[in-house]
Amino acid sequence: MVASSIQTLPKDRPLVYRHVLWTRITHWVWAISLFFLLLSGLQIFNAHPALYIGDQSGFGFDNEVLSMTAENTDTGPKGYTRILGHSFDTSGLLGLSQASGEPAARGFPAWATIPSYQDLATGRVIHFFFAWILAVTLALWLIGSVLNGHLSRDLAPRVADVRNLQRDVADHARLRFHHQRDYNTLQKFAYAGVLFIVFPLIVASGLAMSPTMDTVLPWLPELLGGRQTARTIHFLMMLLLVGFFLIHIIMIFAAGPLNELRSIITGWYRVDHPSGDEDQPARRA
Template sequence: MSAEIDRQDFAVERPKGPLVYRQSVWTRVTHWVWVVCLFFLLFSGLQIFNAHPALYIGQESGFEYDNAILRMQAFNTPEGLRGRTAVFGQTFDTTGVFGLSGPAERPNLQGFPSQLTIPSYRDLATGRVVHFFFAWVFVATLFVWFLASFVNGHLKRDIVPRGEDLRGVPADIGAHARLRFRHGRTYNPLQKLSYFVVFFVLFPLIILTGLAMSPGINAAWPWIIDIFGGRQTARTIHFVTMALLVLFFVVHLIMVIMAGPINEMRSMITGWYRTSPGTPSRKGDR
Protein backbone atom coordinates (compact mmCIF):
# COMPACT_ATOMS: atom_id res chain seq x y z
CA MET A 1 0.00 0.00 0.00
CA SER A 2 2.82 2.38 0.91
CA ALA A 3 4.66 1.68 -2.34
CA GLU A 4 1.46 2.39 -4.30
CA ILE A 5 1.05 5.74 -2.54
CA ASP A 6 4.69 6.57 -3.29
CA ARG A 7 4.14 5.82 -6.98
CA GLN A 8 1.03 7.98 -7.02
CA ASP A 9 2.95 10.83 -5.38
CA PHE A 10 5.73 10.45 -7.89
CA ALA A 11 3.23 10.57 -10.76
CA VAL A 12 1.81 13.90 -9.60
CA GLU A 13 3.00 16.54 -12.04
CA ARG A 14 4.87 19.39 -10.46
CA PRO A 15 3.32 22.83 -10.94
CA LYS A 16 4.75 24.90 -13.75
CA GLY A 17 4.99 28.60 -14.23
CA PRO A 18 3.64 30.27 -17.37
CA LEU A 19 5.47 29.99 -20.67
CA VAL A 20 6.47 33.57 -21.56
CA TYR A 21 7.85 35.08 -24.74
CA ARG A 22 11.19 36.22 -23.37
CA GLN A 23 13.60 36.60 -26.33
CA SER A 24 12.78 38.57 -29.47
CA VAL A 25 13.81 37.36 -32.89
CA TRP A 26 16.51 40.09 -32.97
CA THR A 27 18.04 38.82 -29.73
CA ARG A 28 17.98 35.22 -30.90
CA VAL A 29 19.44 35.82 -34.36
CA THR A 30 22.24 38.11 -33.14
CA HIS A 31 23.03 35.66 -30.31
CA TRP A 32 23.70 32.80 -32.73
CA VAL A 33 25.60 35.01 -35.18
CA TRP A 34 27.86 36.04 -32.30
CA VAL A 35 28.42 32.39 -31.39
CA VAL A 36 29.74 31.72 -34.91
CA CYS A 37 31.74 34.96 -35.04
CA LEU A 38 33.42 34.48 -31.67
CA PHE A 39 34.33 30.89 -32.56
CA PHE A 40 36.22 31.96 -35.69
CA LEU A 41 37.60 35.12 -34.08
CA LEU A 42 39.08 33.17 -31.17
CA PHE A 43 40.83 30.47 -33.16
CA SER A 44 41.95 32.70 -36.04
CA GLY A 45 43.20 35.15 -33.39
CA LEU A 46 45.37 32.41 -31.91
CA GLN A 47 46.79 31.82 -35.40
CA ILE A 48 47.75 35.51 -35.54
CA PHE A 49 49.15 35.41 -32.00
CA ASN A 50 51.38 32.47 -32.92
CA ALA A 51 53.22 34.68 -35.43
CA HIS A 52 54.81 36.31 -32.39
CA PRO A 53 53.73 34.47 -29.21
CA ALA A 54 54.50 37.20 -26.70
CA LEU A 55 52.75 40.18 -25.14
CA TYR A 56 54.26 43.52 -24.16
CA ILE A 57 53.29 46.80 -22.54
CA GLY A 58 54.20 49.95 -24.50
CA GLN A 59 55.34 50.56 -28.07
CA GLU A 60 58.42 48.34 -28.38
CA SER A 61 58.51 44.58 -28.98
CA GLY A 62 60.73 41.91 -30.44
CA PHE A 63 62.60 38.72 -29.60
CA GLU A 64 65.56 40.78 -28.36
CA TYR A 65 63.49 42.61 -25.73
CA ASP A 66 63.06 41.33 -22.19
CA ASN A 67 59.97 43.40 -21.31
CA ALA A 68 57.41 40.76 -22.22
CA ILE A 69 54.67 40.02 -19.68
CA LEU A 70 53.85 36.76 -21.51
CA ARG A 71 56.04 34.67 -23.76
CA MET A 72 55.64 31.16 -25.16
CA GLN A 73 58.75 29.54 -26.63
CA ALA A 74 60.53 26.27 -27.26
CA PHE A 75 64.03 25.74 -25.79
CA ASN A 76 66.80 23.22 -26.36
CA THR A 77 67.65 21.39 -23.14
CA PRO A 78 69.83 18.35 -22.35
CA GLU A 79 66.61 16.31 -22.42
CA GLY A 80 65.61 17.73 -25.81
CA LEU A 81 63.17 20.42 -26.87
CA ARG A 82 60.88 21.76 -24.14
CA GLY A 83 58.05 24.25 -24.23
CA ARG A 84 58.16 27.10 -21.73
CA THR A 85 55.69 29.85 -20.89
CA ALA A 86 56.85 32.92 -18.97
CA VAL A 87 54.21 35.04 -17.19
CA PHE A 88 55.47 38.21 -15.47
CA GLY A 89 58.92 36.67 -15.21
CA GLN A 90 57.72 33.35 -13.77
CA THR A 91 58.60 30.46 -16.08
CA PHE A 92 56.55 27.27 -16.39
CA ASP A 93 57.22 24.09 -18.34
CA THR A 94 54.26 23.80 -20.72
CA THR A 95 55.62 21.15 -23.08
CA GLY A 96 52.83 19.55 -25.07
CA VAL A 97 50.50 22.53 -24.68
CA PHE A 98 52.18 25.93 -25.08
CA GLY A 99 55.47 26.66 -26.82
CA LEU A 100 55.96 23.08 -27.98
CA SER A 101 53.20 20.66 -28.94
CA GLY A 102 52.45 17.86 -31.36
CA PRO A 103 54.13 14.49 -31.88
CA ALA A 104 57.85 14.09 -31.18
CA GLU A 105 58.62 13.31 -34.83
CA ARG A 106 56.86 16.49 -36.04
CA PRO A 107 56.85 18.98 -33.14
CA ASN A 108 55.06 22.31 -33.45
CA LEU A 109 57.30 25.11 -32.23
CA GLN A 110 54.57 27.69 -31.66
CA GLY A 111 52.63 29.35 -28.86
CA PHE A 112 49.26 27.60 -29.06
CA PRO A 113 48.89 24.08 -30.48
CA SER A 114 47.63 23.70 -34.05
CA GLN A 115 44.38 22.15 -32.77
CA LEU A 116 43.41 25.58 -31.45
CA THR A 117 44.15 27.67 -34.55
CA ILE A 118 42.35 28.44 -37.81
CA PRO A 119 43.83 27.26 -40.13
CA SER A 120 45.32 24.36 -38.18
CA TYR A 121 48.64 24.80 -40.03
CA ARG A 122 50.80 27.92 -40.05
CA ASP A 123 49.15 30.43 -42.38
CA LEU A 124 49.14 33.96 -41.02
CA ALA A 125 47.62 35.47 -44.17
CA THR A 126 44.57 33.18 -44.10
CA GLY A 127 44.22 33.64 -40.35
CA ARG A 128 44.12 37.42 -40.82
CA VAL A 129 41.53 37.20 -43.62
CA VAL A 130 39.26 34.98 -41.51
CA HIS A 131 39.76 37.15 -38.43
CA PHE A 132 39.00 40.46 -40.15
CA PHE A 133 35.96 39.08 -41.99
CA PHE A 134 34.28 37.80 -38.84
CA ALA A 135 35.37 40.90 -36.93
CA TRP A 136 33.33 43.12 -39.26
CA VAL A 137 30.39 40.71 -39.15
CA PHE A 138 30.63 40.87 -35.36
CA VAL A 139 30.62 44.69 -35.36
CA ALA A 140 27.68 44.88 -37.78
CA THR A 141 25.69 42.40 -35.69
CA LEU A 142 26.45 44.38 -32.54
CA PHE A 143 25.12 47.53 -34.21
CA VAL A 144 21.91 45.73 -35.23
CA TRP A 145 21.50 44.35 -31.71
CA PHE A 146 21.95 47.75 -30.06
CA LEU A 147 19.45 49.38 -32.41
CA ALA A 148 16.82 46.64 -32.05
CA SER A 149 17.31 46.35 -28.28
CA PHE A 150 16.91 50.10 -27.84
CA VAL A 151 13.70 50.16 -29.90
CA ASN A 152 12.03 47.10 -28.31
CA GLY A 153 13.11 47.97 -24.75
CA HIS A 154 15.33 44.91 -24.26
CA LEU A 155 18.31 47.12 -23.48
CA LYS A 156 16.57 49.04 -20.71
CA ARG A 157 14.54 46.12 -19.36
CA ASP A 158 17.09 43.30 -19.38
CA ILE A 159 20.63 44.67 -19.76
CA VAL A 160 21.14 47.96 -17.94
CA PRO A 161 21.09 47.17 -14.17
CA ARG A 162 18.98 49.42 -11.97
CA GLY A 163 19.40 50.23 -8.30
CA GLU A 164 17.31 47.29 -7.09
CA ASP A 165 19.31 44.96 -9.34
CA LEU A 166 22.60 46.05 -7.79
CA ARG A 167 21.13 45.71 -4.29
CA GLY A 168 19.98 42.21 -5.18
CA VAL A 169 23.39 40.98 -6.35
CA PRO A 170 24.52 39.57 -2.94
CA ALA A 171 21.28 37.60 -2.52
CA ASP A 172 21.50 36.37 -6.12
CA ILE A 173 25.08 35.20 -5.55
CA GLY A 174 23.90 33.27 -2.49
CA ALA A 175 21.06 31.68 -4.47
CA HIS A 176 23.43 30.60 -7.24
CA ALA A 177 25.87 29.20 -4.67
CA ARG A 178 23.01 27.03 -3.33
CA LEU A 179 22.02 26.08 -6.91
CA ARG A 180 18.63 27.75 -6.50
CA PHE A 181 17.72 29.31 -9.82
CA ARG A 182 14.72 31.57 -10.21
CA HIS A 183 13.28 31.65 -13.72
CA GLY A 184 11.64 35.02 -14.15
CA ARG A 185 10.30 37.09 -17.00
CA THR A 186 13.47 39.18 -17.05
CA TYR A 187 17.10 38.50 -16.26
CA ASN A 188 18.23 38.17 -12.65
CA PRO A 189 20.67 40.71 -11.13
CA LEU A 190 23.80 38.66 -11.90
CA GLN A 191 22.71 38.17 -15.50
CA LYS A 192 22.06 41.88 -15.97
CA LEU A 193 25.39 42.83 -14.43
CA SER A 194 27.39 40.29 -16.44
CA TYR A 195 25.66 41.12 -19.74
CA PHE A 196 26.14 44.83 -19.08
CA VAL A 197 29.89 44.29 -18.60
CA VAL A 198 30.07 42.20 -21.77
CA PHE A 199 28.11 44.63 -23.98
CA PHE A 200 29.37 47.92 -22.59
CA VAL A 201 32.93 47.05 -21.52
CA LEU A 202 34.36 43.90 -23.12
CA PHE A 203 32.80 44.18 -26.60
CA PRO A 204 33.75 47.86 -27.09
CA LEU A 205 37.21 47.20 -25.64
CA ILE A 206 38.01 44.30 -27.94
CA ILE A 207 36.76 46.27 -30.96
CA LEU A 208 38.75 49.42 -30.13
CA THR A 209 41.96 47.51 -29.35
CA GLY A 210 41.54 45.60 -32.59
CA LEU A 211 41.22 48.86 -34.49
CA ALA A 212 44.29 50.20 -32.67
CA MET A 213 46.38 47.42 -34.22
CA SER A 214 45.25 48.24 -37.77
CA PRO A 215 47.77 50.38 -39.75
CA GLY A 216 44.96 51.85 -41.84
CA ILE A 217 42.99 52.94 -38.80
CA ASN A 218 46.19 54.25 -37.16
CA ALA A 219 46.80 56.52 -40.14
CA ALA A 220 43.25 57.92 -40.02
CA TRP A 221 42.80 58.00 -36.23
CA PRO A 222 46.22 58.00 -34.52
CA TRP A 223 44.59 58.93 -31.21
CA ILE A 224 43.34 55.33 -30.85
CA ILE A 225 46.91 54.12 -30.22
CA ASP A 226 47.50 56.92 -27.74
CA ILE A 227 44.49 56.13 -25.55
CA PHE A 228 45.82 52.60 -25.04
CA GLY A 229 49.43 53.66 -24.44
CA GLY A 230 50.88 52.06 -27.55
CA ARG A 231 50.21 49.36 -30.12
CA GLN A 232 51.74 46.60 -28.00
CA THR A 233 49.65 47.59 -24.99
CA ALA A 234 46.55 47.50 -27.20
CA ARG A 235 47.54 43.99 -28.37
CA THR A 236 47.92 42.85 -24.77
CA ILE A 237 44.57 44.33 -23.74
CA HIS A 238 42.99 42.70 -26.81
CA PHE A 239 44.37 39.30 -25.73
CA VAL A 240 43.27 39.70 -22.10
CA THR A 241 39.79 40.82 -23.16
CA MET A 242 39.53 37.76 -25.37
CA ALA A 243 40.46 35.57 -22.40
CA LEU A 244 37.75 37.26 -20.29
CA LEU A 245 35.17 36.63 -23.01
CA VAL A 246 36.19 32.96 -23.12
CA LEU A 247 35.78 32.81 -19.32
CA PHE A 248 32.34 34.42 -19.64
CA PHE A 249 31.36 31.88 -22.30
CA VAL A 250 32.46 28.94 -20.12
CA VAL A 251 30.56 30.24 -17.08
CA HIS A 252 27.56 31.05 -19.27
CA LEU A 253 27.52 27.51 -20.65
CA ILE A 254 27.77 26.01 -17.15
CA MET A 255 24.87 28.17 -15.96
CA VAL A 256 22.75 27.12 -18.94
CA ILE A 257 23.33 23.45 -18.11
CA MET A 258 22.68 23.88 -14.39
CA ALA A 259 19.61 26.10 -14.80
CA GLY A 260 17.93 23.74 -17.26
CA PRO A 261 19.39 23.38 -20.77
CA ILE A 262 16.10 22.50 -22.47
CA ASN A 263 14.34 25.59 -21.15
CA GLU A 264 17.31 27.85 -21.87
CA MET A 265 17.85 26.52 -25.40
CA ARG A 266 14.13 26.75 -26.17
CA SER A 267 14.29 30.40 -25.15
CA MET A 268 17.16 31.15 -27.55
CA ILE A 269 15.61 29.18 -30.43
CA THR A 270 11.87 29.89 -30.18
CA GLY A 271 11.80 32.82 -27.77
CA TRP A 272 9.52 31.02 -25.27
CA TYR A 273 10.74 30.50 -21.72
CA ARG A 274 9.23 28.49 -18.85
CA THR A 275 9.16 30.62 -15.72
CA SER A 276 9.17 29.40 -12.11
CA PRO A 277 5.90 28.44 -10.39
CA GLY A 278 4.20 31.43 -8.86
CA THR A 279 5.11 33.81 -11.66
CA PRO A 280 1.98 35.92 -12.39
CA SER A 281 0.41 35.16 -15.74
CA ARG A 282 -0.11 37.89 -18.32
CA LYS A 283 -1.91 38.25 -21.59
CA GLY A 284 -0.02 36.38 -24.28
CA ASP A 285 1.48 33.77 -21.93
CA ARG A 286 0.99 30.08 -22.60
Protein backbone atom coordinates (compact mmCIF):
# COMPACT_ATOMS: atom_id res chain seq x y z
CA MET A 1 0.00 0.00 0.00
CA VAL A 2 2.76 2.42 0.94
CA ALA A 3 4.93 1.60 -2.05
CA SER A 4 2.12 2.40 -4.47
CA SER A 5 1.54 5.73 -2.71
CA ILE A 6 5.11 7.03 -2.80
CA GLN A 7 5.03 10.63 -3.91
CA THR A 8 7.34 12.23 -6.44
CA LEU A 9 7.53 16.00 -6.67
CA PRO A 10 7.96 17.89 -9.96
CA LYS A 11 11.42 19.43 -10.19
CA ASP A 12 9.98 22.89 -10.91
CA ARG A 13 8.73 23.13 -7.33
CA PRO A 14 10.78 25.41 -5.06
CA LEU A 15 13.63 24.24 -2.86
CA VAL A 16 13.85 25.65 0.65
CA TYR A 17 16.63 25.31 3.19
CA ARG A 18 14.88 23.25 5.86
CA HIS A 19 17.61 21.79 8.11
CA VAL A 20 20.74 23.64 9.21
CA LEU A 21 24.02 21.72 9.48
CA TRP A 22 23.81 21.30 13.26
CA THR A 23 20.35 19.71 13.02
CA ARG A 24 21.55 17.30 10.34
CA ILE A 25 24.66 16.29 12.29
CA THR A 26 22.74 15.61 15.51
CA HIS A 27 20.08 13.66 13.61
CA TRP A 28 22.65 11.19 12.26
CA VAL A 29 24.57 11.00 15.55
CA TRP A 30 21.32 10.09 17.29
CA ALA A 31 20.43 7.53 14.61
CA ILE A 32 23.80 5.75 14.91
CA SER A 33 23.81 5.96 18.71
CA LEU A 34 20.28 4.57 19.01
CA PHE A 35 21.11 1.66 16.70
CA PHE A 36 23.98 0.51 18.94
CA LEU A 37 22.07 1.35 22.12
CA LEU A 38 19.13 -0.83 21.05
CA LEU A 39 21.14 -3.91 20.10
CA SER A 40 23.55 -3.67 23.04
CA GLY A 41 20.59 -3.00 25.35
CA LEU A 42 18.94 -6.23 24.23
CA GLN A 43 22.24 -7.99 24.97
CA ILE A 44 22.10 -6.61 28.53
CA PHE A 45 18.43 -7.54 28.87
CA ASN A 46 19.24 -11.13 27.87
CA ALA A 47 21.40 -11.49 30.99
CA HIS A 48 18.13 -11.46 32.94
CA PRO A 49 15.18 -11.42 30.51
CA ALA A 50 12.51 -10.24 32.92
CA LEU A 51 11.03 -6.95 34.14
CA TYR A 52 9.54 -6.01 37.50
CA ILE A 53 7.83 -3.17 39.35
CA GLY A 54 9.36 -1.87 42.58
CA ASP A 55 12.84 -1.72 44.01
CA GLN A 56 13.63 -5.43 44.33
CA SER A 57 12.93 -8.74 42.59
CA GLY A 58 13.23 -12.41 43.43
CA PHE A 59 11.29 -15.41 44.70
CA GLY A 60 9.91 -13.42 47.64
CA PHE A 61 8.23 -10.87 45.40
CA ASP A 62 5.24 -11.06 43.10
CA ASN A 63 6.05 -8.04 40.94
CA GLU A 64 6.95 -9.48 37.53
CA VAL A 65 5.43 -7.71 34.52
CA LEU A 66 7.31 -9.45 31.70
CA SER A 67 9.62 -12.43 31.25
CA MET A 68 11.06 -14.52 28.44
CA THR A 69 11.85 -18.15 29.24
CA ALA A 70 12.42 -21.53 27.62
CA GLU A 71 10.85 -24.75 28.86
CA ASN A 72 11.10 -28.43 27.99
CA THR A 73 7.74 -29.86 26.88
CA ASP A 74 6.49 -33.22 25.60
CA THR A 75 7.03 -31.95 22.05
CA GLY A 76 10.47 -30.49 22.74
CA PRO A 77 11.79 -27.16 24.04
CA LYS A 78 9.63 -24.09 23.59
CA GLY A 79 10.05 -20.40 24.22
CA TYR A 80 7.48 -18.42 26.17
CA THR A 81 6.90 -14.74 26.76
CA ARG A 82 4.86 -13.95 29.85
CA ILE A 83 3.20 -10.52 30.09
CA LEU A 84 1.30 -9.62 33.28
CA GLY A 85 0.82 -13.30 34.05
CA HIS A 86 -0.36 -14.31 30.56
CA SER A 87 1.95 -16.68 28.63
CA PHE A 88 2.43 -16.74 24.86
CA ASP A 89 4.35 -19.29 22.79
CA THR A 90 7.09 -17.25 21.07
CA SER A 91 9.40 -20.10 20.08
CA GLY A 92 11.90 -19.16 17.40
CA LEU A 93 11.89 -15.47 18.33
CA LEU A 94 11.64 -14.76 22.06
CA GLY A 95 12.68 -17.10 24.86
CA LEU A 96 14.00 -19.77 22.49
CA SER A 97 15.72 -19.11 19.16
CA GLN A 98 18.38 -20.54 16.87
CA ALA A 99 22.07 -19.91 17.55
CA SER A 100 24.67 -21.59 15.32
CA GLY A 101 21.97 -23.92 14.03
CA GLU A 102 20.94 -25.10 17.49
CA PRO A 103 18.01 -24.01 19.71
CA ALA A 104 19.23 -21.66 22.44
CA ALA A 105 17.40 -20.37 25.50
CA ARG A 106 17.75 -16.57 25.41
CA GLY A 107 15.43 -13.59 25.59
CA PHE A 108 16.07 -11.96 22.22
CA PRO A 109 17.66 -13.88 19.32
CA ALA A 110 21.34 -13.61 18.39
CA TRP A 111 20.69 -11.47 15.29
CA ALA A 112 19.07 -8.77 17.48
CA THR A 113 21.96 -8.23 19.92
CA ILE A 114 25.47 -6.78 19.93
CA PRO A 115 27.53 -8.87 20.28
CA SER A 116 25.48 -11.73 18.82
CA TYR A 117 26.79 -14.21 21.41
CA GLN A 118 25.99 -13.77 25.09
CA ASP A 119 28.57 -11.34 26.51
CA LEU A 120 27.18 -8.98 29.16
CA ALA A 121 30.47 -7.14 29.78
CA THR A 122 30.98 -6.19 26.12
CA GLY A 123 27.32 -5.26 25.78
CA ARG A 124 27.58 -2.90 28.75
CA VAL A 125 30.73 -1.21 27.42
CA ILE A 126 29.10 -0.55 24.03
CA HIS A 127 25.84 0.56 25.64
CA PHE A 128 27.42 3.05 28.03
CA PHE A 129 29.71 4.47 25.34
CA PHE A 130 26.83 5.33 23.00
CA ALA A 131 24.60 6.38 25.91
CA TRP A 132 27.06 9.15 26.77
CA ILE A 133 27.31 10.18 23.11
CA LEU A 134 23.52 10.40 22.93
CA ALA A 135 23.18 12.33 26.20
CA VAL A 136 25.92 14.85 25.37
CA THR A 137 24.62 15.39 21.83
CA LEU A 138 21.09 15.85 23.15
CA ALA A 139 22.26 18.47 25.66
CA LEU A 140 24.26 20.35 23.01
CA TRP A 141 21.34 20.18 20.58
CA LEU A 142 18.99 21.59 23.22
CA ILE A 143 21.32 24.50 23.96
CA GLY A 144 21.84 25.24 20.26
CA SER A 145 18.12 24.97 19.47
CA VAL A 146 17.23 27.43 22.21
CA LEU A 147 19.89 29.91 21.06
CA ASN A 148 19.04 29.78 17.33
CA GLY A 149 15.27 29.70 17.84
CA HIS A 150 14.78 26.27 16.23
CA LEU A 151 13.01 24.97 19.33
CA SER A 152 10.38 27.69 19.61
CA ARG A 153 10.06 28.39 15.88
CA ASP A 154 9.89 24.87 14.44
CA LEU A 155 9.15 22.30 17.14
CA ALA A 156 6.94 23.86 19.82
CA PRO A 157 3.27 22.95 19.12
CA ARG A 158 0.96 25.96 18.98
CA VAL A 159 -2.78 26.42 19.48
CA ALA A 160 -3.27 26.22 15.71
CA ASP A 161 -1.52 22.82 15.70
CA VAL A 162 -3.92 21.48 18.33
CA ARG A 163 -6.88 22.66 16.25
CA ASN A 164 -5.38 21.08 13.13
CA LEU A 165 -4.53 17.75 14.76
CA GLN A 166 -7.65 15.85 13.66
CA ARG A 167 -7.29 16.94 10.04
CA ASP A 168 -3.57 16.13 10.00
CA VAL A 169 -4.22 12.64 11.37
CA ALA A 170 -6.84 12.09 8.66
CA ASP A 171 -4.44 13.32 5.94
CA HIS A 172 -1.69 10.97 7.11
CA ALA A 173 -4.11 8.04 7.30
CA ARG A 174 -4.95 8.68 3.63
CA LEU A 175 -1.23 9.11 2.80
CA ARG A 176 -1.99 12.67 1.72
CA PHE A 177 1.05 14.84 2.43
CA HIS A 178 1.67 18.59 2.24
CA HIS A 179 5.33 19.36 1.52
CA GLN A 180 6.20 22.52 3.44
CA ARG A 181 9.25 24.00 5.09
CA ASP A 182 7.56 23.95 8.49
CA TYR A 183 6.90 20.72 10.35
CA ASN A 184 3.30 19.53 10.23
CA THR A 185 1.20 19.01 13.34
CA LEU A 186 1.92 15.31 13.82
CA GLN A 187 5.65 15.86 13.31
CA LYS A 188 5.70 18.54 16.02
CA PHE A 189 3.87 16.36 18.53
CA ALA A 190 5.92 13.26 17.67
CA TYR A 191 9.29 15.04 17.84
CA ALA A 192 8.32 16.90 21.01
CA GLY A 193 7.24 13.63 22.63
CA VAL A 194 10.50 11.88 21.72
CA LEU A 195 12.80 14.80 22.59
CA PHE A 196 11.14 15.95 25.81
CA ILE A 197 9.47 12.83 27.22
CA VAL A 198 11.03 9.63 25.83
CA PHE A 199 14.68 10.75 25.74
CA PRO A 200 14.65 12.30 29.25
CA LEU A 201 12.95 9.21 30.69
CA ILE A 202 15.47 6.92 29.01
CA VAL A 203 18.38 8.94 30.40
CA ALA A 204 16.84 9.25 33.88
CA SER A 205 15.91 5.56 34.13
CA GLY A 206 19.35 4.56 32.86
CA LEU A 207 21.02 6.66 35.55
CA ALA A 208 18.64 5.26 38.19
CA MET A 209 19.81 1.70 37.38
CA SER A 210 23.48 2.58 37.80
CA PRO A 211 24.96 1.77 41.24
CA THR A 212 27.66 4.36 40.51
CA MET A 213 25.04 7.10 40.42
CA ASP A 214 23.59 6.15 43.82
CA THR A 215 25.99 8.45 45.63
CA VAL A 216 25.36 11.32 43.21
CA LEU A 217 21.59 11.01 42.74
CA PRO A 218 20.35 8.77 45.59
CA TRP A 219 16.80 10.09 45.22
CA LEU A 220 16.42 9.22 41.53
CA PRO A 221 15.50 5.49 41.81
CA GLU A 222 12.86 6.32 44.41
CA LEU A 223 11.49 9.11 42.20
CA LEU A 224 10.95 6.57 39.40
CA GLY A 225 9.37 3.99 41.69
CA GLY A 226 12.41 1.85 42.46
CA ARG A 227 15.35 0.43 40.53
CA GLN A 228 13.31 -2.39 38.98
CA THR A 229 10.60 0.06 37.90
CA ALA A 230 13.32 2.21 36.34
CA ARG A 231 14.47 -0.82 34.31
CA THR A 232 10.90 -1.42 33.17
CA ILE A 233 10.50 2.25 32.19
CA HIS A 234 13.80 2.04 30.28
CA PHE A 235 12.49 -0.98 28.34
CA LEU A 236 9.11 0.63 27.59
CA MET A 237 10.75 3.82 26.32
CA MET A 238 12.91 1.65 24.06
CA LEU A 239 9.75 0.09 22.60
CA LEU A 240 8.29 3.56 21.98
CA LEU A 241 11.47 4.61 20.18
CA VAL A 242 11.37 1.50 17.99
CA GLY A 243 7.74 2.25 17.15
CA PHE A 244 8.61 5.87 16.37
CA PHE A 245 11.46 4.74 14.11
CA LEU A 246 9.28 2.31 12.15
CA ILE A 247 6.56 4.91 11.60
CA HIS A 248 9.23 7.48 10.70
CA ILE A 249 10.65 5.18 7.99
CA ILE A 250 7.18 4.39 6.61
CA MET A 251 6.36 8.11 6.39
CA ILE A 252 9.66 8.83 4.60
CA PHE A 253 8.86 6.30 1.89
CA ALA A 254 5.24 7.40 1.64
CA ALA A 255 6.03 11.14 1.40
CA GLY A 256 8.88 10.75 -1.11
CA PRO A 257 12.16 9.22 0.09
CA LEU A 258 14.51 11.19 -2.19
CA ASN A 259 13.09 14.52 -1.09
CA GLU A 260 13.06 13.56 2.59
CA LEU A 261 16.60 12.15 2.55
CA ARG A 262 17.93 15.16 0.64
CA SER A 263 16.58 17.48 3.34
CA ILE A 264 18.35 15.65 6.18
CA ILE A 265 21.61 15.22 4.21
CA THR A 266 21.94 18.54 2.36
CA GLY A 267 19.34 20.65 4.16
CA TRP A 268 17.38 21.42 0.97
CA TYR A 269 13.74 20.35 0.71
CA ARG A 270 11.37 20.59 -2.26
CA VAL A 271 8.01 22.06 -1.22
CA ASP A 272 4.59 22.48 -2.75
CA HIS A 273 3.75 25.72 -4.52
CA PRO A 274 1.65 28.05 -2.39
CA SER A 275 -1.96 27.93 -3.52
CA GLY A 276 -2.44 30.00 -6.64
CA ASP A 277 1.28 30.74 -7.08
CA GLU A 278 2.86 28.51 -9.70
CA ASP A 279 5.59 31.01 -10.63
CA GLN A 280 7.43 30.91 -7.30
CA PRO A 281 11.25 31.14 -7.63
CA ALA A 282 12.97 27.78 -7.82
CA ARG A 283 15.01 28.27 -4.66
CA ARG A 284 14.73 30.34 -1.54
CA ALA A 285 16.40 30.29 1.87
